[in-house]
Amino acid sequence: MNTRFNNQVALITGAADGIGKAIAARIASEGATVVLLDINRSLLEKTAAEFREAGYRVTTQIADIANENEVSDAINKVLQDHGKLDIMVNSAGIVGPTSTPIADYPADAFDKIYNINLRGSFLMTKYAVQAMEKNGYGRILLMASIGGKDGNPNMCGYSSMKSGVIGLVKGVGKEYATRNITVNGLAPAVIKTAMNENTSPEQLAYMTAKIPMNRLGTVEEVAAIAAWIISPEASFNTGFIFDISGGRATY
Template identity: 65%
Template sequence: MDTKKRYTDQVAVITGAADGIGKAIAARMAAEGASLALWDIKETRLKALESEWRAKGIPVKATIVDITEEASVEKAFRETVEHFGRLDILVNSAGIVGPTQTKITDYPTAAFDEIYRVNLKGSFLTSKYALTWMEKSGKGRILLIASIAGKEGNPNMVGYSATKAGVIGLVKALGKEYATTGITVNGLAPAVIRTPMNADTAPEQLEYMASKIPMHRLGTVEEAAAIACWICSDEASFTTGFIFDLSGGRATY
């Protein structure tokens, strides 16, 4: 297979596409021939990216989507298929960190509700409606971005750790549920990746997380894009329900 053109004639929905890991995965898929539906709530940044990539000849449609709202997700998938004529891939990269350096006894319940809505409910909704369309074609790839925090737990980040653990459970359940359909569902569990999302993380919390990485460095969005684009390709046809490590050696299982 020509890995440079793995995504010719395929359509990918990328959430959290305005920056960070989502943007990097979208860029790599575009370079390999994909048409892109870019979803985010950051309207100014997303529309600027759409204009930039269209000027380069990339088939792209940007949509402002709140993945916590079922009607918004359902409508966005329907409009994506109407625009491109098909749906092959979902990469759900949208997520938030929530409070850090915060004991559970001080953790605001409203903050936990919000991080649940984005990280776990958003993963559920995007998967639900992607699968609705993929079932019709009998083929598809879903990649949910989890976190090493979901595997091992980060102290003082209970909301993030718990909801990312939920994403891991969702991947494992859906992978088995759709194992005979031609649709694969996998997850990616990064350690700290240098992205705008962790720019607001408390320095002490960031230092703790980075200190746990045996490679003694942060990951890059390019490294995330490289493994993601293999997971979502036809080359990864015998892997489903699996959580891939992107942790610089931190993962212990």
């Protein structure tokens, strides 16, 4: 198990903290060379230092995944530095307004969530598949959400964009189904991360109450299932949305 990702190169976005960091740590511990990408330079360097201290092979990149030139440059740098890209996990994202009915929802906030959560997923996937085709192999995992499947009231921006990510996974997964490149999504329920600090207590309580296990998930639990999805073992799964929801998912 601890050599499952030997000789593989993985690019993880949103990797400075939370789910992205946990996934990167998990696959690095199993032999991958990880490229940590984030927009938060200071936190990213702190995480990279932790990884190096643990003996992981790691490099870092600063980029805004909503900026096409920066995404293209980031993927090209991975190829220049490592010669290939085997895995891309897009974990970067924001929540935006919570406890906010659509009638009060600011359009500029909706646009910001689109740029990061959906446009960012599109751009990272667009350039990752091109890099992976050169090597004839690839695993892509996009972070969706149970809110994108079931819808969370008073969070229309977040729910809409995560629904869009689900559509992106299903469409692009079919496009590349015969090219040894899989494209899947993961839809967590509420996971205990720093992102939740910006979620109102009322919204958080509502979402947690819908989880039959009656608790938040952990980033380590997300990393465990993500590691399988992006491993060579998951060779007959593409265009699919996996759940990690503590029983909340109904389909």
